[in-house]
Amino acid sequence: MLPINKNTFTLIISSLMIILGQSIATAQTAQPxxxxxxxxxxxLNFYSGTTQRLNNSLIVPTAFxxxxGVRPYGSLLMEYRxxxxxxxxxxxxYDGRGGKFDSVMAPCDCPATLKTNLDYLTVEPSLRLGVPSTNLYFFAGPRVAFAMQKEFKYTQLKQPDTNEDFSEINSTIFSGQIGMGYDLPISSPNSKTKASxxxxxxxxxxxxxxxRNIESWSVSTVxxxxxxxxxxxGKVKEAEVPVAVIPAREVTFTVRAxxxxxxxxxxxxxxxxxxSVFFNEGSAAIPTRYxxxxxxxxxxxxxxxxxxxQTPSMNGRSARQLNVYHNILNILxxxxxxxxxxxIALSGASANGPQEGKLFAEAIKQYMVSVFGINGSRISTVGRTKPLIPSEQPGGTKELVLLREGDRRVDISSASPELLMEVGGGMMKPVQILATQIDPLDSHVIFNVDGANAVLKSWTLDLTDERGTVKHxxxxxxxxxxxxxxxxxxxxxSGNYKVVMLGESKNGLPVxxxxxxxxxxxxxxxxxGYRYSILFDFDKSNSIASYDKFLSDVVSPLITSGSTVIVHGHTDIIGEEDYNHKxxxxxxxxxxxxxxxxxTRAGKSNVKFETLGFGEDSDRTPFENKLPEERFYNRTVIIDIIPGK
Structure with missing residues (x-):
């Protein structure tokens, strides 16, 4: 019998972890x-606890x-990766859990020993956690074992040896395990049959x-x-091996000025x-920003x-337009x-229930009645848990705080054309604003690096004027x-500029x-100029069809031959950046x-379009994204019409 102690156990475990932990995986081209x-x-079995009644016919004089002990283990295995x-x-x-108890002295001053050949049929399902970029893995799971061999051998000086079976053996064991391993490939990388x-x-x-179901004998095993x-x-084909690309041939650079x-x-x-009027969490009062x-x-x-x-103190489109929107109740x-x-009909919605939603609607009704003197019979109210067109969708798990903030609102509807204008989505009749636009979009210089997102890590611009001054x-x-x-x-x-685009490809080559x-x-x-905006519900682009009449009958007649039309789309910050850009x-x-x-139907020609999608780009969104109304207004397409000279 191999002697096992804590020092030996620590040495074995430490050695295995060092061997496995220091190994570096070789990338494989294909894996089953x-x-x-x-x-x-x-x-390596370790016994603890107490056993003295070996079976119904033998109670030894001194407890062990x-x-x-060391016993073999062998299994058939299956893995899904x-x-x-x-x-x-x-x-x-097969799972051997046999061993030898430490010798004891019987009352007769006689040395006594106890050995066991305890073994099981074991079933061990486990979760496997692979470490990325290595062949190292960890596993953990339950163990279900069915007892097979339960023999023991008891020896005591001055009396015959006893070879019998333990009684009261637990026929089924439910326990657990945790471990680690390392896969060493031993097959060719191009072989269909992989081995490790x-x-x-x-x-x-x-x-x-x-x-056993008596006494306290238990077994721990390494x-x-x-x-x-x-x-x-599948065998890796040579055609499937990635071929190095030459970014300079895949990237085109143009400038529109x-x-x-x-x-x-x-x-x-x-x-x-x-x-819509949006309400703060925890309050049924109209927010003070209105x-x-x-x-x-x-x-x-x-x-x-x-x-x-607007006055010069109100800088930026966001402040200018939000001031108009925040007067929505006064306009109404x-x-x-x-x-x-x-x-009008007021539909209040709150995740806390329709009762709170109705309180929102009643707060607006009370303002209309008490401040503007509107007869209450002209205003109906209703409460809901969610608005008719909610932002939060069933099964959604991401950015729920922002989505639910947008669903905590009162929606205003009316069949009276003096109040609402059907431009798609039942918006209230638009407000006309005359304003001076600083650095309009057609004053921008557009730099197009076609293929940059796919090929380049990053790129920069150097603009050099006639005097040699460089702007980076x-x-x-x-x-x-x-x-x-x-x-x-x-x-x-004025200025004439040399424009140099410098990039680095994803495989490190300069461009x-x-x-x-x-x-x-x-x-x-x-x-x-003229500017029109259309708004969208959350994550919707197909609702553009509802704006067909508005775009055809209201916007298009203002576009004369020779005009430039800049169409730029935006989104709020909810969702993935790439998705929002698309x-x-x-x-x-x-x-x-x-x-x-x-x-085309009107016979107008020579109209130049510049159509851009900016996604959630914070430098270009018309509004910030702090308030729900700002995010709602950022779900927009803005149309700038610049008449031809």
Missing amino acids: RWWFGLSGAAN HKGN PAGMLGFMLNVG LSPFVSYHPYFGQDA RAGIALKFGRA PKTVPAKRLVSETLPLRN VLLTNNQASAFREASLQNE GDRMRANPGAV YGPFTRDRESMTGTSILGNNK RKETTVALVRQDESTEK LSHSRATETQKIIQTAL
């Missing part, structure tokens, strides 16, 4: 999902407490491993062995008025006061006051970037492209198609 094979190992880290293992085989030798070690704690595994995989760079433009904007008037202020309020050019009150026959931009990763013409020109009236661009500043813009591009291109069809 299913593996079959067999394993062999040594069980501790012991150890799908793509990824998680897999499954199953071992079925896999050294492994596992630990089976004493939990659940009471050998198993160390090796498995031989086979799997079947305006003939003149307008610093500002007077724009008449038709702003869609979102027919403009709430006193009775005297309401008497003097007119919607037309919001249509004039002014319109209902001017149209006594108009009626980047690094970038997307296929398209833009800068305002005024930021490039600085204080100069260089060159072109030139000429810019001329136009300080005063004489033409008046979604915004889809919305923008579908918008362009509808307008082009209407222009």
Whole structure:
């Protein structure tokens, strides 16, 4: 019998972990999902507890407490290794748990020994966790063992040896194990039949491993062995081996620059008025960010006061347009006051239940009645758990806080055309805004690096003027970037620039492209532009069809021959960045198609389109993404119409 102690056990485990942990995996070209094979190992068994009644006919005079032993283990195995880290293992085989207890002294001052050949048929299913980029794996799972051999041999000096079977042996053992292993490939990388030798070690704690249903004898085991595994995989063809690409041949670089760079433009904007009021968590009061008037202020309020050019203190489109939207209740009150026959329905929604949703709606009704003097019979209210068009979808798990914040709202609906205009989605009748637009989109210089996202790690721009002054931009990763013409020109009236695009391919090769661009500043813009916006529900692009009539009958007639139409799509920050970029591009291109069809029917020609999808790009979104109404307004396509000169 091999003597086993704690030092020997520690040395064996430490050695195996060092051997496995220091191994570095060799990348394989193909691996099977299913593996079959067999394993062999040594069980290092450690006994603890007490046993004295060996069977119904033999109670030894001195109890045995501790012991150890080495016994064989062998199994048939199956493994399932799908793509990824998680897999499954199953071992079925022979499990030897025999050993020898530490010798004791009987009362007769006689040495006594106890050996056992305890063994089982074992079934061991396990979860397999592979370590990425290595052949190292860990496993853990239950063990179900069925007792087979339960023989013991008891010896005591001055009396015959006893060879019998233990009584009260547990016929079924439920326990567990945890371990680690390493797959060493022994087959050719191009062979269809894969084979590996896999050294492994596992630990089976004493939990659940009471050998008998009497006394307290339990067994802990450390198993160390090796498995031989086979799997079947498709042979790697030479054509499937990746071929190094030459990025310089796959990347094209172009620059689109305006003939003149307008610093500002007077724009008449038709702003869609979102027919929703969003409420804060934990309160049924109208949020203070909405403009709430006193009775005297309401008497003097007119919607037309919001249509004039905004004051210089309100910088940026977000502040300018949100100020109009945050007057939504005052606009509604002014319109209902001017149209006594108009009626509205308020639908409040809250995840806390329809009772709270109705409280939201009642708060708005009370404001209309008490501040604007609207007869309460003209306003109906209802409560819901979710709005009719919710942002949160069944089964969704990501970014639920933002989605639910957008569903905590009151939606305003009406059949009265004086209040709502059917431009797709039942928006309230738009508000006209006259404003000066700083650095309009047609003043931007667009840099296109076709293939950058697929081929390049990153790229930068160097713009050098006639005096040798260099401006550096980047690094970038997307296929398209833009800068305002005024930021490039600085204080100069005009400039001729050498443009150098420098990139690094994903396999480390340098990429260089060159072109030139000429810019001329136009300080005063004489033409008046027009801007229209259409809004989308969360994650929807196909609703563009509902805007067909609005785009064809309202927007397209304003586009004259020779005009430039810039169509740019945006999204909020909810969702994956790449997906949002594709979604915004889809919305923008579908918008362009509808307008082009209407222009063709009207016989208009020589109209230039520039259609862009910016996704959730925070530098270009028309609004921030802090408030739910900002995110709703960012789900948009904006149409800028620049008349031809």
